[in-house]
Every structure is written in structure tokens, then in C-alpha cells.
Amino acid sequence: MLTPMRSLEVTVDVSGATGLAPVLVACGERDVVPDPEGERAAYPLSPEVRIIAVPRMAHMHNFAATRAVLCRAIDEFARAVKGRIRR
Secondary structure, eight states, X not given: OOOOOOXXXXXXXXXXXXXXXXXXXXXXXXXXXXXXXXXXXXXXXXXXXXXXXXXXXXXXXXXXXXXXXXXXXXXXXXXXXXXXXXX
16 A cells, blocks of 8 residues: 655755856756746855756657757756866
8 A cells, every 4th residue: 555755845054055066957848847937046056047948848858859959058058167167
């Protein structure tokens, strides 16, 4: 017999965090992300949050005819932030 899952809330203290990485939030225009622009609020300490909602794409991006748009966006983002990430 299956039992229902309980909701889990996690809190992370990032008050002393430094050098956080840039974030790319990528989704399809028909995705499970209700408000892509609203995702920025989840990364308040990130130096950059870039949002892309790919046209004619849903959550399973590998099946979308527009998946090359996503691949280019990931490549452009990686190239843009490459020199700004400290290790």
C-alpha cells in the first residue's frame, strides 16, 4: 500500500555566501514552470539570472523541434559566464 508523500520545506542560510554562480533558467513556452520571470526571485544572490522560454517547446525538450534554440542558448550562456566564475 502506498502512503501519501509529506510536503518537505528546506531552508538554506546563504547570508555569508560569496561568489555565487550565474543561473540560466530554461524552459519551454508550455512547461511546468508557471511564471518563468518569477524564477529570478529564487536566486537573489546570483550575479546574473538569465531566463529563456523556448517557443513551441514543452517540458520534454529533447522531443521539441526547437531544441536547437535551447542548445544555442545554453552555449551562449556558458560562453558569456565562463570567465566570470571563480573556483
